[in-house]
Each structure stands twice: as structure tokens, then as C-alpha cells.
Amino acid sequence: MAHVPQIKVPATYIRGGTSKGVFFRLQDLPERAQVPGGARDALLLRVIGSPDPYGKQIDGMGGATSSTSKTVVLSKSSKPDHDVDYLFGQVSIEKAFVDWSGNCGNLSAAVGSFAISSGLVDAARIPQNGVCTVRIWQANIGKTIVAHVPITNGEVQETGDFELDGVTFPAAEVQLEFLDPADEGDGEGSGSMFPTGNLVDDLEVPGVGTFKATLINAGIPTIFVNAEDIGYTGTELQDAINGDTKALAMFETIRAYGAVRMGLIDDVDEAAKRQHTPKVAFVAKPVDYIASSGKPVAASDVDLLVRALSMGKLHHAMMGTAAVAIGTAAAIPGTLVNLAAGGSARSAVRFGHPSGTLRVGAEASQIDGEWTVTKAIMSRSARVLMEGWVRVPGDAF
Structure with missing residues (x-):
């Protein structure tokens, strides 16, 4: 041979x-x-x-x-x-x-x-x-x-x-x-930062429920929901979700129906061939929690809590593109991200994730009733x- x-x-x-x-x-x-x-x-x-x-x-x-x-x-x-x-x-x-x-x-x-x-x-x-x-x-x-x-x-x-x-x-x-x-530039969706034209939508997900969602196209298409609406606190670490097959199936269903609502796919069955986007994230107001490293994160250290899923699993920290979406949404009064952070206008936000905290800035403005963002800024290594x-x-x- x-x-x-x-x-x-x-x-x-x-x-x-x-x-x-x-x-x-x-x-x-x-x-x-x-x-x-x-x-x-x-x-x-x-x-x-x-x-x-x-x-x-x-x-x-x-x-x-x-x-x-x-x-x-x-x-x-x-x-x-x-x-x-x-x-x-x-x-x-x-x-x-x-x-x-x-x-x-x-x-x-x-x-x-x-x-x-x-x-x-x-x-x-x-x-x-x-x-x-x-x-x-x-x-x-x-x-x-x-x-x-x-x-x-x-x-x-x-x-x-x-x-x-x-x-x-x-x-x-x-x-x-x-x-x-904002606007992924790939010719999909409505070509807007908010594909539905709304800062907050009622997202109907069969078998899961109907709840508030911010659907945004900035950095990467992202579906933001409130943690409490889906039974979470926003302090979860990976083990709380990644070993729960029922929870993972729920998040994938939310992702599929959100992708259709955003115009990224025509049918929920297409979501299996588009695993990287959109992302699903859930947000909550700040509370104390212990990060995966054992380091305490105080409520006073952050503006809000965010947990996000990538490729079907809860991310151990935060995807950089999702951080852009977080920073952008936080800068726009009325989004679920902004409301979780206190509801005021802001040019930067520090959020808590499973591994600790991250700061991201965004420059957003409203022109003729449409929100635009000129850039988002963060530091990595x-x-x-x-x-x-x-x-x-x-x-x-």
C-alpha cells in the first residue's frame, strides 16, 4: 500500500x-x-x-x-x-x-x-x-x-x-x-446597525418564550437578552451552562430565531451552517461574583455583567467582536445593554465576564434619527x- x-x-x-x-x-x-x-x-x-x-x-x-x-x-x-x-x-x-x-x-x-x-x-x-x-x-x-x-x-x-x-x-x-x-458589510440583513429598526424587540422563540432582545450589528451580529428573562443571573461561569444540554439547546434556538429576525438567514434550519454568527449574550445589572480564576469581582468594579456564547458554548471570557457590540450598544440609550449599565449616555463601559472585567469604548451619535458609531476602542495583547x-x-x- x-x-x-x-x-x-x-x-x-x-x-x-x-x-x-x-x-x-x-x-x-x-x-x-x-x-x-x-x-x-x-x-x-x-x-x-x-x-x-x-x-x-x-x-x-x-x-x-x-x-x-x-x-x-x-x-x-x-x-x-x-x-x-x-x-x-x-x-x-x-x-x-x-x-x-x-x-x-x-x-x-x-x-x-x-x-x-x-x-x-x-x-x-x-x-x-x-x-x-x-x-x-x-x-x-x-x-x-x-x-x-x-x-x-x-x-x-x-x-x-x-x-x-x-x-x-x-x-x-x-x-x-x-x-x-456597525453593519457587517456582507450584504446581509437590512444594512443597519439595528436590522429591525428597533433598539429593543419582542423576540418570539417557539418552545422558549417571548422576551425583550436588542439585535445589533456592530463588531459582529449579536442578540442581547436580559439574563433574568431566561432564568440566569449574569454571574454564571462556564460549568453552569456548558454541561447543561437543555440550556445549550435553548441558546441555539434563540440564536436561530434571532438570526432570522436579523435577516442573516431565511430559515432557522440554516443556522447550523452559520455557527460563528450571530452571537447570543445575556446581560444583567452589576452584582458581586467570583471569577473563574477565583478573583472576586465587586459590583462597584463594573457597569454591568455580560455572558456570551460562541460556537454553541459559553465563552470563558469575552469575544473581542462581541465586546465591540457591547461597547456600541452601551453607548446608545435604550438598548438592553445600556439599560443594564444604568441607562445613561456613555462613551465607555466596563463589564464583568466569566474571567474578570474588560473595558471598551465606543463613539456613537444619532444623525437624522439613525444611530451610527464611528469607532470602538479596546486594548488586548x-x-x-x-x-x-x-x-x-x-x-x-
């Missing part, structure tokens, strides 16, 4: 924010995977170790959670006034599926540094010491992200004293600006964990 040898593909394994992913330069991918399609998806699935009926991704680079089952493909930008094009693939763990429908805000923190280190940013734009501003075209959603990457002695600075809840060790701070984050080549069987794609 003939055996197909493995091939080597240059790659870098990077932590960005509270996520990890395998980063590639487009030019380094095998030729048939340099274009979108089945070959690229099959390659990335094999790299990550999916589909895995055991749910562990033992035979790949994935870490068996939505936060660690991620891939990124970068290339020199085709857009004027941008440095790099950033394409994000969320790899399903148990299904043979790569979701290209949204961005990863956490891995966005690593895009600028990888682009600099990989020669995708013009050397003349990189200071010897200081901050390199990298303009990123987020190709999944057609939006601009600006990363402010610290540079020391001509190289990306990765170590530092910036602490991020959900990440064990400190690192260098990377400031991110998500420009004009990124660190290269390993670089070299990933290997996959030559017949895997």
Missing part, C-alpha cells in the same frame, strides 16, 4: 487576546489553497484537527474550544491606505465546516504584529522604537481595524506588564480601533507561541 507523505506549510501559532490561532501568509499556502473553496477549507480543518467526533482535536493544532479552533490568512492589502488583508476562519470542532461569516476580535490583536514580523508591512513604516500603526482590512466583513503595535529595537514588542483577564500572564498592550463597526511549519497529510486537501 502506497503512503502519501506529509507536507510542511509555514505557519505561526499565536495567542491574540483570549484566543489562539494558526496564522498563515497567503503566499505560503499550497497553491490550490490560496483561493477560497473546498481545498482551503479541507487544509485548515486538517491543520486544526477537525472534524473530531471526540471533540478534543487531539490530531491537530486546535484546543477543543471555540477560542482555540481558529485560523488566520494574511496577505499584503489590495485596498488603498491599508497594510494587510485579514481573513479569519472559525473551524468547527465536530463538523467538517469552516465559518467565514465574521471576524475574530481577539485574534485581531495579533494581526498587526504578525504582519510586521512577516514582512507584510513596508519596512519604512516601522519605527526603531515607538508604535507602529497597522491598518488592517478585515476581509470577512469589509471593515477597517487599526492596530497600534509597540516596537522595541525595530522588532515587535511582545512582553510587558499589560494584564488581560482571561489570560494568565502579562504582555505588551496592543490598542485596537474598530472603525465604523498578543504573543507568538510557536513558529515554523505545520504538517498535514498530502492527501488531506
Whole structure:
């Protein structure tokens, strides 16, 4: 029996924010995977170790959670006034599926540094010491992200004293600006920050109930509901939900009906093929709780509590794109997020999540009765964990 040898593909394994992913330069991918399609998806699935009926991704680079089952493909930008094009693939763990429908805000923190280190940013734009501003075209959603990457002695600075809840060790701070984050720009939905035209809707979910929801398209399409309306407090950690199959089924049903209401899909059955978006999150007014690290979070430390689900499970911290949605919704009086935070106009919000707290700012304004947001701002960090080549069987794609 003939055996197909493995091939080597240059790659870098990077932590960005509270996520990890395998980063590639487009030019380094095998030729048939340099274009979108089945070959690229099959390659990335094999790299990550999916589909895995055991749910562990033992035979790949994935870490068996939505936060660690991620891939990124970068290339020199085709857009004027941008440095790099950033394409994000969320790899399903148990299904043979790569979701290209949204961005990863956490891995966005690593895009600028990888682009600099990989020669995708013009050397003349990189200071010897200081901050390199990298303009990123987020190709999944057609939006601009600006990363402010610290540079020391001509190289990306990765170590530092910036602490991020959900990440064990400190690192260098990377400031991110998500420009004009509302309306995903993918031609779906109504093209509005609020696809239904309302700040709050009555969302009817058969088998679950009818309750208030804020459906927003900012950073990533997100369905916000009040924690108490679905039987929660907003202080839950992962174990309270991820081991509860009935709860997970409820959240997926909410997600499917919310996606239809937002115009992202035509029928609830289509939700299974769009796992990455929209997200579902529930909000509550501040109360004291203990974070997953054992650190106490006082009600006085935060403006509100938020818990969000990603790829069918409660996230261990907060997705960066969902944080953009939180910051944007908090800045607009009358949304469920804003009401949970006290109901006043604000340009920044600090929210409690399972791992601790996070601050995000947003600049929102109302023009001719329509709400717009010019940018959302947050700080993350990124660190290269390993670089070299990933290997996959030559017949895997």
C-alpha cells in the first residue's frame, strides 16, 4: 500500500487576546489553497484537527474550544491606505465546516504584529522604537481595524506588564480601533446597525418564550437578552451552562430565531451552517461574583455583567467582536445593554465576564434619527507561541 507523505506549510501559532490561532501568509499556502473553496477549507480543518467526533482535536493544532479552533490568512492589502488583508476562519470542532461569516476580535490583536514580523508591512513604516500603526482590512466583513503595535529595537514588542483577564500572564498592550463597526458589510440583513429598526424587540422563540432582545450589528451580529428573562443571573461561569444540554439547546434556538429576525438567514434550519454568527449574550445589572480564576469581582468594579456564547458554548471570557457590540450598544440609550449599565449616555463601559472585567469604548451619535458609531476602542495583547511549519497529510486537501 502506497503512503502519501506529509507536507510542511509555514505557519505561526499565536495567542491574540483570549484566543489562539494558526496564522498563515497567503503566499505560503499550497497553491490550490490560496483561493477560497473546498481545498482551503479541507487544509485548515486538517491543520486544526477537525472534524473530531471526540471533540478534543487531539490530531491537530486546535484546543477543543471555540477560542482555540481558529485560523488566520494574511496577505499584503489590495485596498488603498491599508497594510494587510485579514481573513479569519472559525473551524468547527465536530463538523467538517469552516465559518467565514465574521471576524475574530481577539485574534485581531495579533494581526498587526504578525504582519510586521512577516514582512507584510513596508519596512519604512516601522519605527526603531515607538508604535507602529497597522491598518488592517478585515476581509470577512469589509471593515477597517487599526492596530497600534509597540516596537522595541525595530522588532515587535511582545512582553510587558499589560494584564488581560482571561489570560494568565502579562504582555505588551496592543490598542485596537474598530472603525465604523456597525453593519457587517456582507450584504446581509437590512444594512443597519439595528436590522429591525428597533433598539429593543419582542423576540418570539417557539418552545422558549417571548422576551425583550436588542439585535445589533456592530463588531459582529449579536442578540442581547436580559439574563433574568431566561432564568440566569449574569454571574454564571462556564460549568453552569456548558454541561447543561437543555440550556445549550435553548441558546441555539434563540440564536436561530434571532438570526432570522436579523435577516442573516431565511430559515432557522440554516443556522447550523452559520455557527460563528450571530452571537447570543445575556446581560444583567452589576452584582458581586467570583471569577473563574477565583478573583472576586465587586459590583462597584463594573457597569454591568455580560455572558456570551460562541460556537454553541459559553465563552470563558469575552469575544473581542462581541465586546465591540457591547461597547456600541452601551453607548446608545435604550438598548438592553445600556439599560443594564444604568441607562445613561456613555462613551465607555466596563463589564464583568466569566474571567474578570474588560473595558471598551465606543463613539456613537444619532444623525437624522439613525444611530451610527464611528469607532470602538479596546486594548488586548498578543504573543507568538510557536513558529515554523505545520504538517498535514498530502492527501488531506
